[in-house]
Amino acid sequence: MARDVKSVFLAANPLAFLISFFHLMDSSEAVLDIIEPQRSTVEQRKRIYFPMNLINNSARTLCLGGGDGATLPTRKSFPESLTNLRFSELYNLPGEAVAMSPEIFSEMRDGNGKFLDKLRSHTTPMVCFKTDKGDTVLHLAASLGHLELVKSIVSECPSLLLEVNWKGRLPLHVAARAGQLAVVKALVEAVTYFSARMSEEDRGLNLYVLKDINGDTALNLALKDLHEKTELLMYQKRFRYQPSMFPRVRTISFSDASTHMMGTASWLVNANQGASLLANKDGISPLYLAVKSGNVSLVSEMLKHSGEVQGNTSNLASQLEGRKSLIHAALKAKNKDVLKVILDEDPSLVHERDEEGRTCLSVGASVGFYDGIKNLLELSTSNVFECDDDGSFPIHMAMEKGHRKVVKEILKRCPASKMLLNKQGQNILHIAAKSGKARSFRLPDIKRLDADNYLIQEQDVDGNTPLHLATIMWRPRTVSYITIVASKKTRILHIQNKDGLRPLDIAELKLQSDYVLRERLTLMVLLCVYKPRGVGWLPTSGMTLRSRSEHLDATKYKDSVSALLLVATLIATVAVAAGFTMPGGFNSSAPNLGMSVLANDSTLSYFLFFDTVAMQSSVIAIVALIWAQLGDPELIHGAFHLALPSLFVALFSMASAFLSGVLATIKQNRELTNVIIVISSIFYFVVFCLLAPYVIPQVLSIRLVQQLTDVYLGLLVWFVNEDDDTHTRVKKVKSVEQVEKPKVL
Structure with missing residues (x-):
């Protein structure tokens, strides 16, 4: 009969099931402690929120054994506030949830410990109060770091240690996300106290690996905000010294919260050896976040503990859950030290691809991390000839983003890589022509790369040469570079694509009726090279130009x-x-009356x-x-x-x-x-x-005058911004939340 009562109650109370699952009580106490909570009504049981996914997702990791958690202190090392607690109170489930009043909410957030006396005299137990987000009084106190208040609440309501909010987060999760290290230690100490009272073989309740509904552990949450703030600081640093032509962005600064988060994360890493490798539902592990934030010491600590978990028989890639593209993350963070630590730990990660199917070398080339590219090329140059899932090679990514230094390094190690083609049949000059990165597409570079003019004449699958693509994308500066070479090789100017169009034909057909400076200057550059008949004087601005398909209006x-x-x-x-x-x-007197004084x-x-x-x-x-x-x-x-x-x-x-x-x-x-x-x-x-x-007109019919006006046209083209990524970056920075450091009163 007792067994039936226990089974019925466990089915209706997930928390009791979880605790029973981990053998947190002996058989003699179990029945007595479960009978009393089972008197709650069916409606009350429906109000108890502890997602079953915590059980399903963590069943494997919660019972990792004694060696996987922090060292358990002796009973004498615990504070007095915990030594008088009964173990059965840990799973003394709250009754029906009651909406927390604004007064209780504000007092708990303010850390008012004296207000607990008022709560004790309240008809509703303290454990039943919850906000509209499912936060208990312990969640509120923990999130803002009110240590003494946390200790008082735990001593009176231990069951709140394992109570979750609507996001499936324990008070430990909330405290870790806020970087409240002292509170994290106190909460872990409280649960460890109960674990220490069990027999040696029954110890196993591991808070470090418990996950919320998004699959985040406490360590993952502690690093999430730290990573986001690190990214914002990187954007601020990148735009601090941008030219004045970009909009001024308000300076982003942060308080000491980042330091606290780092301290919390470091403590959690040292406390538990396995949580660093656990991934959330997005496949992101704490180790991955630490790499992205560029913290060398934290990454080193995680990697040291990862070896202690599995031993030296398996590599890091086999232990790590979720995304294994750690080298990609280090390259994006542009951190040479982190990259070196990862490569020393597991060089095989070089062959991993990210979620977009890109190789490590392609990612490094895309972000322009020159030092990282050098390190990867010193290990092996084979990745230079390994394409991404979209058919692009590392040299194409570097050329597309305008990283000349990276392009030169790749060509220095592998000169033949300049002949690589992507799935569209485009070489590096095609990529540079359509990308708008004119700073990586200079005349000396073209002559050095393409001494035989093979690349500049090569056609892609649509029959377009680099000059065609530069015209289609309206890149006047790039068109100017190519036409300097093309003017000496007139055959380049007259190459037609599959539609039978030359670059000039494309510009004249696609020109918009509305005035767009980039389009007009691109056509002006082409007209100065082609010199079509019937064209005499043209304003340099191209304001009188019109498309072939445009009706006269x-x-x-x-x-x-x-x-x-x-x-x-x-x-x-x-x-x-x-x-x-x-x-x-004027003079008002004779003899110069009415004449100018001067x-x-x-x-x-x-x-x-x-x-x-x-x-x-x-x-x-x-x-x-x-x-x-x-x-x-x-x-x-x-x-x-x-x-x-x-x-x-x-x-x-x-x-x-x-x-x-x-x-x-x-x-x-x-x-x-x-x-x-x-x-x-x-x-x-x-x-x-x-x-x-x-x-000022472009006089195409008079050679000497045209040479003079060409100089001015070249100067004008130089000031045209044909980099489409510039507007995207500025927009992204403007959309970033501006955080100011609070003033100390």
Whole structure:
């Protein structure tokens, strides 16, 4: 009969089953201690939350035996607060869960130990209070590190040691995640106390390997936040010295929590020899997280204990659960010391692939970890010719990400690797052309890699050469590099892909009707090389270019014509007004009545000259734009060719007239004159840089003029950002939560 009662109760109470499963009580106490809790109603039993997956997932690891846990202290070493507890209280299950009031919640989080007196007098037992997340009072106290409060709660309600919240986390898990080392030690000490009272063969309750619903152990949770903070700090360091063209990101700083988490993780590693290798449901083990965070001492400690668990008969890969790509993680963390420790422990991990099917060398090449690549190549160069699951080779990954130093190192060790092709039949020049990493795609590199022009002429499975791909991706700087070589080998320019298109044909067909600077400059570079017939003057900005497939639409330029006409009219108005308002004023007496006071000053002559040029140039622009308003698309393009240079001259002449007029009136003050000249020179340069691409034409029909304008086009192309990854990285950093170090009051 007693056996039947016990079996019924164990089926209804998972916690009692778990404790019974690990033989935590002797047979004489078991029946007596179980009878009392079984009086709870069916409804109360449904409220008790202890996921069965903790039993299923941890049944194998919980009974690892005496050597797998921390050294059990003697009974005399335990604090007095624990020595008076009855062992049966450990599994004294709480009754029906009661919603925790805001007052209890705030007092427990505040660590108010005196509030326990009020809870004792409450009609509802302390063990029954839970938040909407299933946290007990012990969870709350443990998460914020209130050590004395934790000890008081444990001494009164030991059963809360094994009570989990809705995420399946024990108070130990919560304390470990928060980095509360003192609380972790106290909780482990409490459970160890009960374990010490059992017979030697029955000891086995191992909190270190208990997992939550995500499969995370306490050690895994302690390292999770540490790893996330390490990643944020890496992003901050990477962007701290970025050029000013990137948005400024607020500095990320952290309190001493990271140090506490590291201390907690280190203690848990030393306390248990096997938890470091246990993976969660995502296949991530504490060892993997430690490697990613780049902590050499912690990784070394874990690897030392891993050898103690299984002995020296098996390698690390066979012991490790989940992801075995530890070398990949070390390469991503760019930590040479961690990489060396792992390679010394188990060199066979070099042959592991990550979850994306990439080799170690490919990952190192992708992140640009030069020192790590050197270490791997010193071990073996065979991985250079081993492709990833997507068909890419390590040299392709390095070229795609623009890591020139890594590319040179791979080519130095394996020169033939430059001939490798991916699944699309693309060589390293194809990869560089479409990636937009122009810094890794310089003219000397092309000439050195491809002295016979074989790679630059090679076509992929779609018939595209590197020049085709650079055009398709609108990479003006890369196109410029390739066309310098192609201009000497005209055959390259006329290679057609499977659609029968040359690079120029692709650019003219795919050009958007909306103005995109990268697209227009790419087409301008190609036009300067191909020099098609019928193309004479073109604005360097390419604003008058249009796609072959685009229908002529006069209304497209309506707003542009109106804006330019307004600017030209304003310049003419200002020039006329300045001509009748002379600097220094007019004589009001004979014999020079009505004449300019500064008529004999040479500086005034410059003022009149520039003012006249500004007036006449603006009138020319106005007349040209009036013709443009008639609506003929061809007429509009011709009007732009005349109006834009005229406006450019008018704006510069108006500014020069202003400078001449000011200098004429302060000629006696030499210091002020010099200051004004310097300031004006700076602004002239800025205005020229901003307006020149808009108005200076590319004259393709006159060789000498084209050579001069080509120089300016090359300078303009150099300032175009064709790296698509830049915007992705900035967006990612801006989305990172900004954490500031709290002020110490």
